[in-house]
Amino acid sequence: MSVSEQLRFAYRYPFSSAARSIVAASGLSLGHVSEELVGQARSWLLRKPGEKKPVLSDSAFSRKLEEEVLSFPVAKAIVSQTNASVLMDGFALSVAYWCSESVQKEDPSGLLDLAQELGLKPDLLKAKPILVCILVPDFVQAAAGVSSLKLVNQRVENGNVFLGRSEMEAVLIELIRSRVRSSLPVKIGPVPSLIAQAANEVVNEHKKRRKATALEGIQGTIVPSLFPDCMKELYSRLQEGRNVPHLGRFSVATFLLSIGMKSADVVALFAKTPNFNEKLTRYHVDRLAEGPKGKVSAPSCAKLKEYGLACTDCRFKHPISKYVHNLKNGGENPADH
Amino acid sequence: MDPPVFLQQQFARFYSSHPLSVESVEWREFGTGEWKQKISSRHMAFGSQEEFNRFLAERAPLYVSASAAYYEHPSAKPMEAKQWVKGDLVYEFDADDLKPECFLDHTFWSCPHCQTKGKGAPDYCSSCGERVQVEEWTCPECLKATRRELFRLLDVLEQELGMREGFSFNFSGNKGYHVHVRSPTWQFLSPKARVELVDYLSGSGLEWPKLGFEARSGGFRLPSGPQSGWSRRTYDYLNSLLAEGDYAKIAALGGVREADAKKLLNDPSKVLVALSEGFVPSGLGKKNEAFWMKLLSAALECNRIRLDRSTSIDSSKLIRVPNSLHGETGLAARVLSREQLKEFEPLHEAVVFGPDSVRLEGVRAPKFFLGGEFFGPFADESAELPLFAAVYLLGRGNAHGIVV
Known part of the structure; x- marks a missing residue:
């Protein structure tokens, strides 16, 4: 993967190892994050499910990269600081929605790269309508709990689950959600005031948004x-x-x-x-x-x-x-x- | 002598001379039970097989169970402090879940309110409408039916799910069998993933259109392309049902008149070809959809594995220690190889106590089979019985006491 491809992959999938490498190389430190970056991170947390990704021109790409890729770990720090599992669930779901747009645009080899990134090793079959097959334990571990992906409604034989394109996409999106969710809360040492303040703001904003439950x-x-x-x-x-x-x-x-x-x-x-x-x-x-x-x-x-x-x-x-x-x-x- | 005291004496003698071996004993949580209570104490742990066997010989619990799960701290409380590491998959079959034909012949109810008695297992008394007490017995036939179900499970686990290693089988000590799967491929599955496996086995949540089966106006559509898993088993069921050509059976299953079934199967060979090609035309009019959906339900009923769901999905479940004694029967939860399982006769081969004669009081029991012979019936009387049958009746609560 070239540097440019790595950047684009990181933008599409900010939880990925490519994104983590970029964050590590940038020398980002939570104690020294800018207000602008915290603001961008906050927008991760207040993003509504289904909100579309902005279309980036090549010239805007580098700037957006910093906002999106670098703000992602900051967002994780903020949501962890809220100590509210409901907000962490929502954040993971929101990231999965955000990434789903990219997942749907991937060609089959891109889907395989992403699957590998998420720890899945499907075999590409390309026999329409079947795209891939996955071992049963890997499938149930990845897709359990998603009603549209119940094992009982899949093609299952000889230890393999055979999936079409849309089912494979759904598996990957669920894996993204669970990958992000299981990475929370992140442990941070002394909490920088900007992060603590942002966490309070996020909690208050969610309280405001939350309708009084029945x-x-x-x-x-x-x-x-x-x-x-x-x-x-x-x-x-x-x-x-x-x-x-x-x-x-x-x-x-x-x-x-x-x-x-x-x-x-x-x-x-x-x-x-x-x-x-x-x-x-x-x-x-x-x-x-x-x-x-x-x-x-x-x-x-x-x-x-x-x-x-x-x-x-x-x-x-x-x-x-x-x-x-x-x-x-x-x-x-x-x-x- | 009180039954629990007598039973504990017998169990202590057995455990003193028959040490058990529990796989990964130091990682598991244990629970024990007493008279009429399978688990009365849990959160126990043992550092070695020797320590565990010493405990059994000294305390002689009537029931001893171990977790399917492996924990960092198996004796810690509450459950989350134990820190789950992994867990065997466990599948349990009981005759009372399967209810084979013979089961209702040796299941009896009695009404504590009006004393009415009868065969079967109703919830309420047919005379006074009060809640009834049910007493279940087992016979070689219903245990064979339970074993057949276990082999059906193995077919699906191996051929469809690809589970091929780590199997361990044992008799439950009472009404069925347990299957443990101890393979690293499966032991780390999350609770939700385990539910998916159970749903797959039991057909729970199955949606026919998603598998390609759909009743349409004028006919019935089947999945095209290679058949697999549930769709193959469903196809095989329908194929054999239609090939059999039993109009009365098809009509009864499909909820139509026999004449309609005959019309559909006017030319059975054509129907079978149509089935293999993925569309069966059927001029059943308004009844078409209901007819095929009922046949699909029959296919589901025939192909689903009837296992004890809660045993497989409860990650904190304690299950009988293989080779230990069952406090209700005195039978051993024998560990069996796959070959042994094929021929195993639990009511004979799981008997561990000897033939020494024991006199019991207040024996109430229908005719029952144990240790290769029939006993009873007994109507609240005293009886001289071999020790293994005495333990069986005392454990079940079918005798009041022992004449020493």
């Missing part, structure tokens, strides 16, 4: 008849003293705690189960309510599906969203309960 309005409103069907089933099983498997217990407990049920009430709900042990139940429920990482979130519908607990006809992505929807549209006034 959840805030429903805390403590427990209306079992309006629970989504999956939770209604688990809840009624517990009330009837029927056995509920471990993952079902976990799911319903985190759901109830998330909508504001008190820990003691959750423990009481489990009292009728055949193997009830109050001390043990209280310990687990308390940990779900106030563990070392705060309250444990209720599993999403995708997770519930993994557990075999989801309702088949539910169009929601999270049982809490469905509950909020039911509360608002279910014909019952929460205030009555």
